[in-house]
Amino acid sequence: MSQPEAFGRYRVIRRLGSGSFATVWLAQDDLLNYPVAIKVLAENWAHQMDIQHRFLEEARILRQTDSTWLVAVHDVDVLPDGRPYMVMTYADQGSVADLIRRGQLPLDEALRLLTEIGQGITVLHNHGTIHRDIKPSNVLLQSSPVGQRVLVADLGFAKSIDEASGFTAAAGTPGYMSPEQSIPGGDLDVRSDVYSLGAVAYELITGRPPSRPPVRVPPGRIRPGLPPALDELILSALSVDRESRPADAKTFTDRVRAIRMAPDLPKAVPWWQRYRMPWQRTAALLVSLGLVVVSATASAGDPGVSLTPVRYATQRLRVEVPATWAREFATGREVLPAAADHASRPGVLAATHADAWHSADAHSYGVYATVVPEGGAPSGVADTEPCGTAPNERSLDAGGWEGTVWEWPDCNGNGALSGAAVRRADAPETVYLEIRQPQYRPDLVNEIIGGVRLG
Template identity: 40%
Template sequence: MPARLGRYAVRRRIGSGGFATVWLAYDEQLDSPVAVKVLAENWTEDATVRQRFLEEGRFLRKVESPYVVSVYDAGELEDGRPYLVMSYADQGTLADRLEVEGLTPAQALEVVRQAGAGLQALHERGVLHRDVKPANVLFRTVEEGGAGAVRAMVADLGLGKALDVSSRLTMIAGTPSYVAPEQAQGEPLDPRADQYSLAAVAYLMLAGRPPYAHASLAAAAAPAPPPPVSTSERPLPPEVDAVVRRALAPDREDRWPDVTSFVAALDAALAPAVSAGAPAAWLPVDPDLTQPGARPTARPSVEPLADPVPPRRRRGRLVAGVLAGVVALAVGLGGGYAVQQRQVHDATVADDSGTLFVTVPHDWAAAAAPAGWTAPTDDGGRFPALSVGTSADWTDVQSADQGVFVAILPGTELPDRMPRHPECAEADEPVDGTVEGHDARTVLYTGCPGGVTVERVVQLAANRLLWVQIRSAHSATANAVLDDVETRGI
């Protein structure tokens, strides 16, 4: 973790993706927390990606709306990487909220109103968002009427484009379950593409499920009609379904003229369901979500822990790229404890070789084994590995403890079969995709002792696999830890 980014004192990492890392930092001159987005090191020399990163800041600066994340400053680090200083969303994202609990129709409508106002502000200044989804709707505490309230803002214009550019050349990108069909097909875009994505988010909040579960952009290019928004568990007026379906029309000519029209129609359709009106604080301020905390102080020292007992699950074999029957392998782990505390909520742990890094909730770092392992392959061999958990026994089959196991092992292709977890009630179908440009396969298991289990294998290099196993009480935490696994030197 860098001590400073420009003139900003760094507290901890908020998140990272394929192109950038976002840090929570402190503006000592203005006595305020800020979010600093830094271009990833591996893209520093790519002129196209660098330009796209800087364009995000320029697009956001065009808009002065309380419902769009603000850019306060920009700069360049000593190594040449650009960074953007933005408003800090201390109340997390819509995706965070939906993981914990659903929203009432009144709350869902207010999210659509505020996010829609942000999108309309972008459109009026000639900017498309192109990646509207729950993770890109942020919540921030603001002072209203002498009390704290929560405001929604649209953020992350990494895929954003000026309308005049989008009309000539469009890069096929976006999140499959929320992307408009014309965007998935690579056609020229207009603001109705963002309207479609906002409607998909509205459907998710109102119905409690997304309208689509597209596994690829190809599937999003020709969507089937979604089920009705209203269900027996969540009854809504029939007019609501008609409004949302129009916004989700595959042919953009059949949609509402603009985002404002869609929001107004949804407001009218939902009136019977929200006749009592939303409370003044339509979403309560959640003190347990990410908060800025106190002014930065020196990081405390950490005493080494005794060697934890290595995970003790059934051993399997990886032969010709097939991970057969592996549940949790961490044989040979042991040694010291390398952890750098960021603040009370997070800790970053590294293996002894400096190859593997993972950021976890602070209480997960109670026991760590960073000394590597002997890979369960025909030729064996010693490879980097790291186990971190709330206890040394977190990998026991019936344990409700939480933790993450990360390891490198030889392999030239992804496994045909993923590890099985008979202790869990259900296993989702394997999801194939990419992680920062590398082929990956992920399986989520639910109904496990203590919560969920996630298995992921990534083709890190031509002859190296990265294996990640996570056990967590909540899938939101598991996803956050998945996003915070890093490798260096491979």
């Protein structure tokens, strides 16, 4: 198919890829000034009503689920020649398959991706749908204000769980599909997707897909030093006997998450260090010990030095946030109790546990920021005593911002809390921030405030 100029109001930029049933184009929505991906049914299937029905069913499922972990469908239409097309989220960072081809992933990163893929499949299962074609190339990656989002895509083979018995044709991709999927008329359930999740997990961890079933070589033999629980989980998911697999995607994902959050995970020595010459191994061990300390601290919420920008367009607000704090991101959050009586407005929150931000006994580290209208500066924050004691108060002059910082070096045993009300000499608005840290670091508070931008 030659490149068209447009699909409706969407101006075509270039082709992203094509498969047996469809071609995907990158296009620009000039009305909203936003890039989109447009999936168009291939010309040779234009008059196959069953294929058209499958194409539109994919769009319906994605539209109805409307999940953070799935590609979103914004619109569906039909070309003059009768072929349907759907307008979808554009994933600007390619796919997980692209990521794997660049080299072996750090273990924590592989488990993060696997957790998010599992969450997407869990959403589908809760919706009553089996994906049937889970593989790295069908998991897309999109930029977000706090890093990278995983988007499960390509539901062309998806079927209702209620209709998952007696399929007349095999469907899926060899190497990732469960053994029962290769048998026409086989009885399928959500455990077929669990097998595929196990195959994706194997490749994420080792850099190579599993062998044909039965899979007998554990990932730890290819990448020594893996937690035994991870080997056990992946091999159980890849079991030929589906009764031996985890019951569903949620069960599988919960176990991956528990492995990832185990305190001893960063202590595993990377596989490639085990095969160096002795003098190289000694040097590598010293480096890895340093990395373990950093990783263990980061898992507790200590930010290290890497900052990532978080934006809140409604208030034209941009804040630099320690990357390891920005695991969860929310905008429009209501003002926090410490400033509730001081005319603040909903703002932006980036934190390790966003839902626990208001809890007095939860360890949640991050940054909350909001713009306060002229005349509404929360100067009485210290009087609220959110930590049960009076704060240390200091003046601030950093990055063009001037104001007051109230600090509680130990807030109810949950680390340090800092509140700040700052403004620039050339702007009428005040920015109110709350910064929660695992340890008291006023230098980091100054750095975060100095990086705030308005406009």
